[in-house]
Amino acid sequence: DGGITQSPKYLFRKEGQNVTLSCEQNLNHDAMYWYRQDPGQGLRLIYYSQIVNDFQKGDIAEGYSVSREKKESFPLTVTSAQKNPTAFYLCASSSRGATSSGANVLTFGAGSRLTVL
Amino acid sequence: QKEVEQNSGPLSVPEGAIASLNCTYSDRGSQSFFWYRQYSGKSPELIMFIYSNGDKEDGRFTAQLNKASQYVSLLIRDSQPSDSATYLCAVRGSQGNLIFGKGTKLSVKP
Numbered sequence: 483d484g485g486i487t488q489s490p491k492y493l494f495r496k497e498g499q500n501v502t503l504s505c506e507q508n509l510n511h512d513a514m515y516w517y518r519q520d521p522g523q524g525l526r527l528i529y530y531s532q533i534v535n536d537f538q539k540g541d542i543a544e545g546y547s548v549s550r551e552k553k554e555s556f557p558l559t560v561t562s563a564q565k566n567p568t569a570f571y572l573c574a575s576s577s578r579g580a581t582s583s584g585a586n587v588l589t590f591g592a593g594s595r596l597t598v599l
Numbered sequence: 600q601k602e603v604e605q606n607s608g609p610l611s612v613p614e615g616a617i618a619s620l621n622c623t624y625s626d627r628g629s630q631s632f633f634w635y636r637q638y639s640g641k642s643p644e645l646i647m648f649i650y651s652n653g654d655k656e657d658g659r660f661t662a663q664l665n666k667a668s669q670y671v672s673l674l675i676r677d678s679q680p681s682d683s684a685t686y687l688c689a690v691r692g693s694q695g696n697l698i699f700g701k702g703t704k705l706s707v708k709p
Contacts, residue, residue, distance in 0.1 A: 522607070523701055524702055525697075586631060587633070588633075588697055593641070
């Protein structure tokens with residue numbers, strides 16, 4: 483079955499540690515996204531990538547880094563510079579399309595919940 | 600900066616009733632609109648998308664778009680307890696990303 487796999491599902495981080503969240507998709511989608519969700523809040527865009535070896539900052543990129551070395555993979559690193567990293571992290575992907583059709587439908591992974599100890 | 604506004608709720612309806620969820624957006628040039636459902640602790644799942652003025656129906660769900668009023672709504676007919684979730688409205692951004700509202704929590708009482 484095609485889909486998006488995020489790991490780990492739960493992650494605990496100590497102060498000053500960097501942690502990396504994995505996101506892998508087998509949907510052959512070009513675009514991939516990382517969102518952050520805090521309790522009672524909507525999804526906020528951290529980083530996105532429309533093509534391999536290229537990525538762009540979203541609205542809240544500070545304290546995060548990404549890479550896109552393969553089409554299938556878009557890992558997110560939460561660095562020690564992110565002062566409030568406790569949140570639910572969601573990876574998503576979509577096929578690229580210039581039309582207003584469902585080409586921009588985002589498919590989400592199951593999410594990774596990060597807690598700072 | 601595009602913005603999407605939703606009433607956070609909770610919206611409580613009895614089983615079998617019609618639930619009406621509303622969303623407004625700030626960018627008049629927005630073209631595509633999406634409704635996602637998110638159960639507590641889970642990731643969002645797509646219900647439907649709409650990009651033309653008027654209504655779009657899929658089973659018990661109807662999305663309504665009024666671009667002149669910058670207003671999108673989602674109607675759920677014959678609401679079931681299993682429909683209890685948070686409903687997220689989203690607008691497509693200029694880079695293909697989606698811009699989300701904060702969501703409306705729906706509670707369907709048996």
